[in-house]
Amino acid sequence: EVQLVQSGAEVKKPGESLKISCKGSGYSFTSYWIGWVRQMPGKGLEWMGIIYPGDSDTRYSPSFQGQVTISADKSISTAYLQWSSLKASDTAMYYCARIVRSLDYWGQGTLVTVSS
Amino acid sequence: SYVLTQPPSVSVAPGQTARITCGGNNIGSKSVHWYQQKPGQAPVLVVYGDSDRPSGIPERFSGSNSGNTATLTISRVEAGDEADYYCQVWDSSSDHVLFGGGTKLTVL
Secondary structure, X not given: OOEEXXXXXXXXXXXXXXXXXXXXXXXXXXXXXXXXXXEOOOOOEEEEEEEEOOOOEEEEOOOOOOOOEEEEEHHHOEEEEEEOOOOHHHOEEEEEEEEOOOEEEEOOOEEEEEOO | OOOOEOOOEXXXXXXXXXXXXXXXXXXXXXXXXXXXXXXXXXXXXXXXXXXXXXXXXXXXXXXXXXXXXXXXXXXXXXXXXXXXEEEEEEEOOOOEEEXXXXXXXXXX
8 A cells, every 4th residue: 555654743943944754655665756745824735846766856846946955765765855944934734745647645744833 | 837727616516516627728738637635634636647537536526628628527516525626737848746726615
């Protein structure tokens, strides 16, 4: 069974750094792109970027380029999304998803709250 | 850049047919995917490749795509279908994933 399991909710202060994770199982992790999607409170889905864990090829949405870093450790079948300096506007739910042509399997989401 | 346009809301009575559209320039030349998201839950793929259903998705969910409009059709709507629905394409010109703004389906 394909599963993507994300790390737990985080509460951070502005300016702090953060790295959240997405662990894949039940399929060949290195053979599929993994994408990250942001959903701000009460808003729609926004694509942030994708990574191919096989060779770490990474693409970013122009809206998120330079704002976040996407990475992967194929030895432990885990993808990451990280911030070096969080802002209050980063408060959102973040989802990872496996990409075939569509986003066919999704993680359960990681809620990130940034507040002073 | 390429834009996908969805109506903010659609309302339908139980047992009737709901049609949710996704507009885009020559979207018929692209492969469109649809997601259902219920409150507090992660999105779920309900239609991929314009009109295919993943295993476990009821036959009541179907899709079509032609010209400048893709459509998700939900037949014999049930109260449990009330959710937000998003269309999505892969923009090959920029190698980017694109989502529509989402449509809230209300079952009256």
